[in-house]
Amino acid sequence: MKHGMTPKERALRIELVRARAALERQTMARSTHELVGSLHPRALLRGMMPKGSGLSMTDWIFKVLTLARRYPLLTSSVSAVVTGAARRKNWWRIGIGLLLSWQLARHASRK
Structure with missing residues (x-):
């Protein structure tokens, strides 16, 4: 971080980093949940067949x-x-x- 940051700027930057980390965790959890759902036998069979x-x-x-x-x-x-x-x-x-x-x-x- 820059040395010339005020405590207010530093607190704001920390909150932005925390918010970004929370969004990344949510995205990772959603992706993992979708991956688990796609590994069921029914989903694998559906994936082999063309849609529609x-x-x-x-x-x-x-x-x-x-x-x-x-x-x-x-x-x-x-x-x-x-x-x-x-x-x-x-x-x-x-x-x-x-x-x-x-x-x-x-x-x-x-x-």
């Missing part, structure tokens, strides 16, 4: 089957998870495979 698409359940199943046919790694990763992957050390490989498959599917759906 109005796809029925059969259309959604057809889309999943098309993606599974196009990306066999996705199918093998899901089947490995469902059947209970053999060892714990393979979980990271399965996770990476799922992540890559998901990213490929997102990239293909944008084109």
Whole structure:
């Protein structure tokens, strides 16, 4: 701070810093709350589907089957998870495979 500040100016500056910190805490709390809400399975499924698409359940199943046919790694990763992957050390490989498959599917759906 400047050396030439009066006590009144210093008090005002401290209050402004406190108000800014309070706003940042509120923003952080709101963002954290929104992040937690977006990690629920229903929100994740909604995020995979384009907004306003109005796809029925059969259309959604057809889309999943098309993606599974196009990306066999996705199918093998899901089947490995469902059947209970053999060892714990393979979980990271399965996770990476799922992540890559998901990213490929997102990239293909944008084109």
